[in-house]
Structure formats: structure tokens, C-alpha cells
Amino acid sequence: MTESNTDIEISRRRLLGTVGAAGATGLALGATGGALVQSAIAATPSGGTGSLSAVGAARVAFHGERQAGITTPLQAKGHVLAFDLAPGAGRKEAAALMRRWSETARRLMAGETAATADTGIALDAGPCSLTVTFGFGHSFFERTGLTARRPAALDPLPDFSSDRLDPQRSNGDLWVQIGADDGLVAFHALRAIQKDAGDAARVRWQMDGFNRSPGATASPMTSRNLMGQVDGTNNPKPSEADFEKRIFVPAAGPGPAEHAWMGGGSYAVVRRIRMLLDEWDKQSLAQQEQVIGRNKATGAPLTGGSETTALDLDKIGPDGKAVIPANAHARISAPAQNGGAAMLRRPFSFHDGTAEDGAPDAGLLFICWQADPLRGFVPVQRKLDRGDALSAFIRHESSGLYAVPPGPRDGEYVGQRLLEG
Amino acid sequence: MTESNTDIEISRRRLLGTVGAAGATGLALGATGGALVQSAIAATPSGGTGSLSAVGAARVAFHGERQAGITTPLQAKGHVLAFDLAPGAGRKEAAALMRRWSETARRLMAGETAATADTGIALDAGPCSLTVTFGFGHSFFERTGLTARRPAALDPLPDFSSDRLDPQRSNGDLWVQIGADDGLVAFHALRAIQKDAGDAARVRWQMDGFNRSPGATASPMTSRNLMGQVDGTNNPKPSEADFEKRIFVPAAGPGPAEHAWMGGGSYAVVRRIRMLLDEWDKQSLAQQEQVIGRNKATGAPLTGGSETTALDLDKIGPDGKAVIPANAHARISAPAQNGGAAMLRRPFSFHDGTAEDGAPDAGLLFICWQADPLRGFVPVQRKLDRGDALSAFIRHESSGLYAVPPGPRDGEYVGQRLLEG
Secondary structure, three states: OOHHHHHHHHHHHHHHOOOOOOOOOEEEOOOOOOOEEEEOOOOOOOOOOOOOOHHHHOOOOOOOOOOOOOOOOOOOEEEEEEEEEOOOOOHHHHHHHHHHHHHHHHHHHOOOOOOOOOOOOOOOEOOOOOEEEEEEOHHHHHHOOOHHHOOHHHOOOOOOOOOOOOHHHOOOOEEEEEEEOOHHHHHHHHHHHHHHHOOOEEEEEEEEEEOOOOOOEOOOOOOEOOOOOEOOOOOOOOOOOOHHHHHOOOOOOOOOHHHHHHOOOEEEEEEEEEEOHHHHHHOOHHHHHHHHOEOOOOOOEOOOOOOOOOOOOOOEOOOOOEOOOOOOHHHHHOHHHOOOOOOEEOOEEEEEEEOOOOOEEEEEEEEEEEOOOOOOHHHHHHHHHHHOHHHHHEEEEEEEEEEEOOOOOOOOOOOHHHHOO | OOHHHHHHHHHHHHHHOOOOOOOOOEEEOOOOOOOEEEEOOOOOOOOOOOOOOHHHHOOOOOOOOOOOOOOOOOOOEEEEEEEEEOOOOOHHHHHHHHHHHHHHHHHHHOOOOOOOOOOOOOOOEOOOOOEEEEEEEHHHHHHOOOHHHOOHHHOOOOOOOOOOOOHHHOOOOEEEEEEEOOHHHHHHHHHHHHHHHOOOEEEEEEEEEEOOOOOOEOOOOOOEOOOOOEOOOOOOOOOOOOHHHHHOOOOOOOOOHHHHHHOOOEEEEEEEEEEOHHHHHHOOHHHHHHHHOEOOOOOOEOOOOOOOOOOOOOOEOOOOOEOOOOOOHHHHHOHHHOOOOOOEEOOEEEEEEEOOOOOEEEEEEEEEEEOOOOOOHHHHHHHHHHHOHHHHHEEEEEEEEEEEOOOOOOOOOOOHHHHOO
């Protein structure tokens, strides 16, 4: 064993080996100038004797005004999947399924085992920021006889000329998003959700994704995608005055009463966007920055400043041309260019090995959230579809739109206000 | 935004937002009873201004007696792939490739960018325990005219009756194992290694895997696999007297001089073992424990004790039968039952979505290390192949055996003693 490997092993043990019983605090001091970690976090019900690190113990509440997994910080691992109700299953079966799923989500997000026949995959791990988020697709409402309660916001998205959509991996009656900072915790939840489906629903499609691990970067910097680009800079911030209004359906809005069950909910657009990475990587750094309109390393606009500096869309360079090209992705997608359209993008990267064409089957599981897709995703994508320089390097391969109800109150299951309202 | 989501965001920012310039220490105190993390780790060359957490900054040395990625603790993400030399490429091209790959591995493991046209995917992240490990398959030696230096230990493994091997996903001239505690850092390395291959070699197969994230569990407990079983309990420990002898080829052993280039190296057996999880999950907990011979939750033998307690193979239960059944996986694979055969298992789990049969295409990327496969993997697998109760629930789908040379000295590249010796 090399010296360096020993160092790693020691520092990891130090990180994990926090001390004491539930609730007690412990201090593990390093002798080699490495990390020192102190943790005061109680072991979770499924945990063993020791204490968990901050990553392991981090827990997101199942109940609340919003479902978890929308404003929750990006997690390291994700499973995104859609189900179709089985032939013969209707509103009653759907309600029972949502009740089962909600109970499983509640338990697992608390770090508990599933109610019956837990697979054990997450035993001795903490909840690791697990979230399970549920949504309903357009077709769900026919299957359950609830078309009168289907909001217009769930109408199918318009066609975009650059779309190359696979219907088998698009849409679906029910949508589930699982995220966690540990791969085994996420997979455990995936298996439990699939098992709960029983005879009521069948998996229509399923995708896996990932993001940075907690602690991998020095600062809470915006994430990068597999093109190496800083991604998510222009995301609306919860601190902004109109954040709630843009991302969540008003609790008592002007809409018809039959859509009130969506008050506090949000709409998710989910797209598998394959990146043509071999082509992208052939471009020089300067070419890539012209396509995006930003400095690759820092994410700053080509017109200067830092990642969060506003784009100077009118700035002309010494060659007499706009510094941020007319077809640059950052220009076309800028909220200022889209009537203030805003969506909260919360994606995962994906990598499914090598595609048939020999290039990596990799890209972005694009997930964006908004109170109204016609004011969020659609106007931006319409512009990108026509003139985005980036479109030569990406391919939209699937698409789904889902109504994601508000978070459940204590004792409630997700979607209860729709299914029993 | 729900209260709990805010808590998570704060505690994550606290975890990441360690303070001060390189080398300085900072203390971030939590007000909500969450984690407190103090870090004294300098930012790496590719990092930004802040400091990295222990997870991000953890760095494994490229140079050394052994290659990294053998005794390095399990990492959260892995890419395992094999290349074949391109038609016409021989010893000279292979040497140039190993020199390129070694330089890339050295730089990336230090948290630096690739030497040319870095993709930027890992910018602002630390090395995150990245390791890149290289090996040579049986066919490499014909392609490079080096059959005289091919050790007998690299002779093809015997056939096992339960094998269902796909030759397209087996073997290969060159083998690369990438591991890191961050998915983007690992993918960055994968892309750089693939690009370095240039015209000299083509990807033969590629697989992705994962393990627990650092901090997900309370204790440095042995990992679990996707069946929920504690996995790796009987692994030899570096502290054991014969660890080196069992896992690594002696530096100056009794073998022929033409194999001296492998002194300090090890042999890796790599198998994609699909788990038939739907079938497994139908078994009761008691049935599963009979198959394995251990308590599922604790990993302790059915004969009692804790995870590390030795199996009492002679113990008879009240029913007059052996408490650990004759075909239990733990009995058959026990070193005591295999003439002390020992291998260091260092796997990744895999999950490639849903297979054609509708069940999860998931399982274990089994990777084991030994000084001699005929004394490590082969005798154990021969016994498992015949009588392991677990074999009804798994399927070996691919197999590879690779000679993994010792770690490079300063200025050396991996395999130089073979290719230029």
C-alpha cells in the first residue's frame, strides 16, 4: 500500500468516524494537517451505532407547502422515471398507489426502511438528502376520469423543429423523480417505488443521472454540465421577489376552482438532451465560448465581469460585431430576451455508455420548473429552436410535461386533493 | 421553499463554504444543530478561490510502488473500460499511448487539467480521490510482439459452467479503471483517456459503476451491494502479514527474468455480474440469509457474532442441520474452504436501466486483485460455480483478466518496464 493511499484511508476514516451516541458530539482531530470533522448529528433509525456525517444525515422533509426535490439543492445521484397505469386501473387504483408511494417516500426520506420487505440496500446509511417527487402527465386524467380537473397548463408542448423525440421515452401517466447524495440510497428508493407500483402501474421509461458530489468544489458555484459549461447561472433565486410566483402555482389563484388542487404545485418539463460531445470537443475553446457567449472557465459573459454579471448584449467588439454573438446560447436564452420568462432548471447529467454511433450516449436530463410552461419553458425553447448556435451540438431525444401537486399536509398523500377532492 | 429545504441549503453551503486562502484554517459554526466542518485543505491548482472539503481535496498519488486504485478505498463513481489496439498499431504505438495516458492520469489525479484541450468538465473541482489504473490483457502481447514477456498468470481463465459471457464485453488488449468520489471528475477523466487513445486504440467495452458516497454511513462499515448484502467482509486487510504476498507479485520473485516487469504489480479479474433482483427480492429475509449464510442487516454469520466474527462452519442447529447451509455463499467462498485463497475484492455496483426482460439491468462490476489468479479467483469461483446457492440469483455476463504493472517511478510511465525493458 502506498503512502498516499494510506493518507486517503486515514482521512476518510476520520471523516466518517465521527464519535458518540445519538445526539452526542465528538471531535476527531487529524495529526497530518488533513480534515477535521465534528458532527453532532444523531444516527437515523436505519443507522447503526455511530453518528453520520453531514452528507449522510442531511434530511429533507416530505410534508410541507411544496414537494421536495424542486428547490432542494442538486443531488449527486438521480433516477427519473415515468409509469403508465395498468390496463383496467383507474382513479381508485391511482389513489391507492399514490398513498403507497407517499408513505414509502415519507419513510425513506426520514432514513427509515420501507414498510414491508425492505431490500436492505440503504441499511446503515442516512437519508443522504433523499427526495422523491411525484407528478401527473396529460394522459393520467383520461385514465382516471379526471379530465375536468386537468389544467390547461398540461396541454401538450408545441413541436420544436429540432426535436428528435422518442415517444417511448416521453410523457407517461405518472412521473417520479428520485434524488440523493448517495447512489445506494437513491437505488434503494427506486426499487421501493417500483415495487410499490405492483399491478397498478408499469414503468414506461427510466433514466439515471448525476451531479457533483457535496464537497467536490470549493465554493457553492453553479454546477457544470458534461460540455464543461457552467450551467444554471440565470436560475431565479428563492430570494427574488417574484420567485414564488414564477415557479409555483398560486395557492388561491384566478384559475377555475377545479384546478385548485394544483395550488402550490409546479409544472416540470423533462427532456433528455443528448450532447454530441465528440463534435463539441473538436471545437476550440474560443469557438465554444462564441457558441455559449460566456467564458468557459468562469462562466462570465464575454462582455466581462464574473459569472453573475449581466450580459451586455449591445456591446460591439473591435471587429464591429456584437461581442456576444446574435446566436449565442446565453443571449437567446437570457430572460431579458424572453419577456422575463423564467424557469428553475434543476437537471442531472447522464451517461449511458457508448451509443450506436460510437460516441458517448451522454448529456443532460434537463428538468425545469415553472408555474406555467407557456411562460417558462415554451417561449425560451421556441427561440432556442430557431437560432441557438448550441443546437448543432445537442439533440432533444425525449420530452415530458407533468403537473406536480403541492407538498402533502400531515396525513395526506401527494395528489390527494386531486384524487379525492 | 420549505423550511427543510432551506436547512439543507444552509448546511450544504456550510459544508462547502470553508474559509480562507490556501493553507489557512477556518471554522464555520452552525446555528441549527447541524454539522460543523473545519477544513485546512488548500485549493488545488484547478480550484477557484475557496478551499475544498476533505472529499474534494483528497488526492491519491500517481507515482509509487503500486498503481493507485487497488488498495485505495472504494470510490463513489467508477468507469471501467477496455481498448483494443487499432489495426497496424504495435509496440511503438502502445508505448506512446501508455506515455500519454500516464501523463494524463498524473495530471488529473493531482487536480490539474489535461495537457491539451481540456474539456473543462472538472474545472473548479478538486481531485476527489481520482485514480486511473492501467492493465494489459492476454491479447496485448501478440499485438505488441511481446509474447515472450507474457506471464503464465495471464493465461485465459478456465470456463465456468454458470458463465453466460458476452465476448464483446470481455477481455481486450488494454484495461483502464477510473474511480473518483465525484461523477464529473470521473467523467472528465474518462473523456480525457478516450481522447488520448487517438488513432492508436479503440474502445472495446465500457461500463459505469458506483459505490457509497463518503459520509453516507456512520462507520467505516463494509459496503453493501444492490442485493442489500454487506459485501467484502472477508477481504484481506493491508495489516495482515501475508497481504502483500497474496495481492502483489513479488518485486524480485522466483519467476523468469522476462516477467520481472510485473514485480510489484497485480492481476485484476473483472466480471460484470448481473443480479436477478426481481427474483432475489421475492425471497423472504430468512431465505436470503440462508442463501448467503449471514444476517442481512449486520453481516454477521448465522452462527452469531458480528460482521467480522469467523463463521462456525461446524455448528449444527436444533433441526440437526448445519446452521450455515452447505451451499451458503459465505461457506463456499470462505478462505478456510479454499486453501486460504485470497483476493482483494474492490467492486463497483452498476445500474444500466431496465433490461430487455423488463427487470433491472443491475448488479456488480466485480473487480478482484491477486498476485496469482490461479490461487485467488479461480479456486473460489470453481467452487461457487458448482455449489453456490447464490448462483440462482446472479449471472456472470462478461470476464476479463489483466496484468496490472507496478506503479511508475518518477518520470516513468505505466508499463515502461515491459515496453522498453
